[in-house]
Amino acid sequence: MILPVADGAQVRAYARQLIRRHPRGLAAVLGLHALAAVSGLAAPRLLGQLVESVQHGTTRLTVDRLAGAIAAFVVVQSVLVRFATYAAARLGEQVLAELREEFVERLLAIPLSTVERAGAGDLVNRVTRDVSGLSVTVRQAVPETIIAAVTACFTIGGLLLVGPLLALPSLLAVPLLVFSTRWYLRRAPAGYLRENAAYAGMTDALAETVEGARTVEALRLARRRHERIDHEIGVSYAAERYTLRLRTVWFPFCEISYVVPVVATLLIGGWFYLSGWVTLGAVTAAVLYVQQLIDPLDRLLNWLDQLQQGGASLARLLGVANVRDDLSGPQSVAAWAGQVADRLALPAIPDSERIEARDVRFSYVDSRDVLHGIDLRIEPGERLAMVGPSGAGKSTLGRLLAGVHAPRTGEVTVGGAPLAALPLDELRGHVALVTQEHHVFIGTLRENVALARPGAADEDVRGALAAVDALDWALAIGLDTEVGAGGATLSPAQAQQLALARLVLADPHTLVLDEATSLLDPRAARHLERSLAAVLEGRTVIAIAHRLFSAHDADRVAVVEDGRITELGSHRELIEADGAYAALWRSWHGSAAVPS
Template identity: 25%
Template sequence: MSKTDKTEKNKNSMATFFKVLRFIGKYRFLLVLSVILAAVTVILQLYVPVLFGYAIDEVVAAHEVDFTRMGFYLSRILVMIVFSGIATWIMSVINNRMTYRTVQDIRARSIRHIQKLPLSYLDGHSTGDIISRVIADTDILSDGMLLGFTQLFSGVITIIGTLLFMFSKNVWITLMIIVLTPVSFFVAKFISSHSFQMFRAQSDARGRQTALIEEMIGNQKVVQAFGYENRSSERFAAINEELRDASQKAVFYSSLTNPSTRYVNNIIYAGVALAGAFLIPGGHLTVGGLSVLLAYANQYMKPFNDISSVITELQNALACATRIFDLLEEEPESPDPSGTLDDVKGAVDIRNVSFRYEEDKPLIKNFNLHTEPGRRIAIVGPTGCGKTTFINLLMRFYDVTGGSISVDGKPITEVSRHTLRGSYGMVLQDTWIKHGTVRDNICIGKPDASDEEVIQAAKISHSWEFIRRLPNGLDTILYEDSLSQGQKQLLCITRVMLCLPPMLILDEATSSIDTRTEMLIQEAFDRMMQGRTSFIVAHRLSTIRNADEILVMKDGSIIEQGSHEELMAKGGFYQKLYNSQFVKVSE
């Protein structure tokens, strides 16, 4: 690793540390109180060796012990130990509260930020990795902060306080300790500067492992159906091996810190004992004074040992914090304008729209469409032609790279996303059921709906038949696997039936529903679409014959446009698509 790379990584580590401090700044009162209590604890603990020294010096010679004075010093030692213990306990409580509140704030901000991130970020990162950043990485940050605050403050104050007390006893021995101490510090710094990137690699591997576990467990039926168990186990074993290797290196390298610094500190301790022994015969130091210096030398070096142990946890915590802040510093969606859509009629204008997911791979080119209010627009074409991308652009999940889209004459970039999306009712091929009651799942778009409204919408969408058979009806708690795919899709249709927005988007809305139920729902959709601008994406072309206009897409462009009869009469690409669904393959 080059010197430049090392410097850059150290800068990144310090930058992450200051970012964490900015979060802690909200609790600066608790921080100041913790520092004060740490100082009180250290001063009380540091005064104990002085009292022990005085007590030892009361032993003048054989049978010449002043037990009264010795008892006085020992009683004061007991009082100081009790008060020091109380202060330490209060400091630990404060550090716990400060740490967990800070982590709570980081998690809350992470969730809020994820909801503001563009869809492109969520599409480009696995769900498991994002979950790992919000849950596992913040847990490790919490542990590192807790250990760090408890020992770092006390350690620094102990070092300063010990120096002051040692100078009051013997200047030369104190200077000797100060001169030798940086050796211990440089050893710890050398090891910790190398362990940060190892912990970062460990966190990255852990994130990829979480993503794989989430992927495999969430799709276990597919894994088993296609006999993918062994290959998924091999993938897991490879990542697990990488995680084991990264963890071993990080832990081994960082674990060298404590024994290395202890070795250096023991040499310093021996030097103090030797130097003090030479000073006693000349009267420059008493036996009690030497015992005090040895106690202080040990206490002075102990924080360096503790801090070196803390550094291991802090490096791990900072590596995890870096991943968290990488998420928090991702650019959110472009600012939401304050404009609104009022009394939406449903006129949609699309002018010269182009779009690309990747800079060098255009997908939609020169897309133009004008839709009068209340018309039904069907969008058909082969897989990958841009149908769902077009829907994403209508809802502003992605912004166009060229051209403009307007609703009732207002460009959608000039109105808030909430207003725009609230004007559409959307039923997708991919269903989503949240953990909660059936009622909660239906009322997502209209939380104040009455039971009568919910039941009416369920009857129109033909979901009431299975809802009323559930153990608690609308109050039944749903989990991800509580319902079949078709039942989930019926619930998603019921959501839209309840809201009745001015515009509709149906993207393969009945793909998981049996043919008989589909015919009934199609009738309900026909009634619901009366007077509402509707965009219908369908692969089964028989379901969109009654559309006012059909857009035939291929390679991101509209190649044909018209009613079903007009397109069939042209004998072009649409006719081939339509007929291909009804051709009987002869033996």
Template identity: 45%
Template sequence: MSTHETTTRLLPTADGARVRAVLRELVRPQRGTAVLGLIALVGAAAVSLLVAPLLGQIVDVVAQQRGADAVTGPVLGLVGAALGQGVLAVLGIALVAQVGETMLARLRERFVSRALGLRLERLEDAGAGDLTSRITEDVTVVAEAVREAMPEFARAALLVVLTFVGLAALDWRFLVGALLAVPIQAWTARWYLSRSGPIYADQRIAYGTQQQQLLDTAAGLSTVRALRLGDEHSGRIRERAENVVRLSLRVIRLQTRFFGRLNGAEFVGVAGVLVAGFWLVGSGTATIGTASAAALYFINLFTPINILLFQLDAAQSALAGLRRLVGVADLPPEPVPDTPERPDGSGIGVRGLSHSYVADHPALRDIDLDVEPGTRVALVGASGAGKTTLAKVVAGLHRPSSGRVEIGGAGLDEQGPEVIRETVALVTQEVHVFSGTLAEDLRLAAPDADDARLHAALDAVGAGEWARGLPDGLETVVGDGAHELTVVQAQQLALARLVLADRPVVILDEATAEAGSSGARTLETAAEAALDGRTSLVVAHRLTQAAAADRIVVLDGGGIVEQGTHDELVAAGGAYARLWSAWSGLRTPAPGV
């Protein structure tokens, strides 16, 4: 699969100019801290430059056969330089890391804010793997660069610059000898960067596509097994894994050639300094100690130069991840009306609604539907009939291809996302238990709710007994790695949040489907309590839910084929009657519930 084919559906990636602009914007509030960190690192680098001349003095003392007292001063100077360099380096690295961590935190917040504001079809088009790889792997790579690469890079760069200054101060000819290595190093760095950048970008994309395939296979494992698609999915996973391995091997081969060329540059540079020292000492222009100091200066450059060039590797990988993060963080927010309309009531009106995920393949077609305030409407039909699509369009998660959805007489586009969230609540079968205490999980829906209100919501959905029986009650930590809730308990928790949110319009999309037979009645009772008094659309997984609704809407092929009460539809002997007959196990349609 070509890179073009894998990137056509992905979320955007920012270019270098935009990344630099965002970095300037993020560092602006931290300028004072950044300047202090830079000053500390400059001080540490400057103090470290005293080591080579002090060692040169010791060499001259030995060469001139002076007394032991002459060594005391240089030795004390070395101790002072070591202490000063250590303190300043720690301070500088800490300040630079603080700046980087703050910038990363703000970028991550922008990323999450934009990601949460994306329309569902945009995320579905890109695939969950692309988004999750950005917020996990890309953030990890950038965070490692911020914590390690950035401070080390800044310190190494200052050491290199100031060491060249120190060489020039000893004698400009030492500097000329050292600079012989620079053209080789510059050419090597340019050669490496021109090749590594595209590879790292492809590597980040490959990680995303691999993760997407793993998510698709894991999420649909039962379907894969039922349709005997295991070999096909294994082949896709293997293909994407092989692509990741192939790119990783390209990186390793490139790095091996990179460091080999750097070793050659070091040889040229040290040879140049030694030749200059030999000539200057022979001509009496410099002492042995000065030549030794110059050689030590250049040898000490090996580490910072290698750090600089080695961190180019981390920088390239981090830049690739940063471009992907900024690409999402820079996405324009969904359009919001200047003066959002407020719904007048909770009635739902659907007019001429059509929606397509893929061009020329409508999932919904010409839907007209009215739901009176306070009534419950059940959506039933075979898999693929359009039930979930209709529910998500009414909830504002999908923008319809054509037609209009109104709540309380106001169109969803005129209301805007904030007003819709204040009016409509959606609960699906995919329930998430957030890590934290049970009370914190519940207060996501009502931050100001006291314990009494939380218990009342749990009681309303039949969860009060087991919640009070938890080891620490509402303060029991739930979620991954803590107290695990059963499927039924997790769904009751979601319905309790629904009660706390107190939205006038509620949509349940097969919210009791995961419970299995044993917990079905418990969740159906909980759902009835949560829906009491609210306008609701229920995508019915079990026809007992439909039978209890005020009205049933039967969909087939994306259109409404029947609607009415349970008794009316059973008596009509149409599509719903056949579904009810199959569900109830009767040979002929049942006359009632």
């Protein structure tokens, strides 16, 4: 699954919105470049006058005055260009900062289920390649295009003032430029979108192979992974070759379009002069203006290619906002919540902390349910352990109970309100999920913990670390020590404790622990869970684990097999029932005797 891409209308609307946000900055950039362009028009006109003066006889004083005036206008133009470039760069940085902030907001608003289905490649490509491409566009392409457009307009105006007849030869380049550029623009946007999407596929294949290197080696999948990567590289190569072909066709037409007006102005202007229709000074100025027009046109057309790439990157970044609030697949959360509310008259705001699942069915692929008719009620403050063989559906059920997914049918509620329909901030105040996956962010140890509650006091951070038995080693390395990439290295167990400390600081009333202590040795894991139990007394804990000591300590145990809850009760009750749980306990405990 590839995340959506914004259409052309959305990109143009967003560009207009950016312009309306910075009217003064844009006016300053345009005004300064306009003044710079006007000052640049003086030199060709003065050179034309100099040619006429020499033709009809002149004095050294006249030549010196004209040369001094040309030099003065060149200096004035240089100063104006300097300030205009600075103003454009400053405006570009402001716009780029806003784009990055808004993209991060959109990115963090994507439902976790959508991120999981989309895979890492497309998302990583957007936050790296697309942001980088858009950065070049905003910092360089847009300002250069504005400069080129303003300069070209004023240069054409200067050419018309010299003599409309001398502007006619320049029109010979218009058909070449218009038709070749239209041909290019009809094909370039779709081509660059395909190129970026193909690069995302290649990134995804490489990331999967690197992350699963041990599995690839163990199962001898190297050849298949090579074939997959070669295929993705081939698709990316074909996409880039297509856009390269567009440029190799378009650029030569542009180069011809630059030469034709200069040659035509010299030839036709010379004929006009011989016919007595224009002066030699006018022909000189016109040729210089046409020659001067080449640079802004060349920059305009060259940066137009970068604008197409930037437009494709912007469409992909804006497209993140088009992700539907889709936690289960085809239907949106809003529609699902509306159906549930209409059918059961459920409240929009939870009236308690009780979590309940009713006839829950869920599928990752249409018509292939992995959960079948789950009914479960978890009271506030209860400790529930979910056990069962690998692949039985424990983690999937945990994600539904945490609001990561919404059920295909049935409902999961908290205090009577549909869980997955709650706003994300409110949802995470009720239920939080911690899995085997964890991340250490670049920053200090204190900042890593305080991510869960920005602005948390130092004693709160220390208390959260103490709750998960991590305070001693945290103080040993220092709370202000930089961790993450390039910083101090934490062991997997320490990183996992750090993730759990964030949860303690976030203070949700329900924790779903999906084998959250799997990287710790059994003694450390048991000690950690007891510490958590003491700190989280009165809160609901749903623990998913293969280590059955969690089940032994829980109020109730749910045995999940083949997507169904086959047994539900306390440890003692299930042992006495001598069913699947008792068999699991005997197998794990390594004894034929069944301890109580």
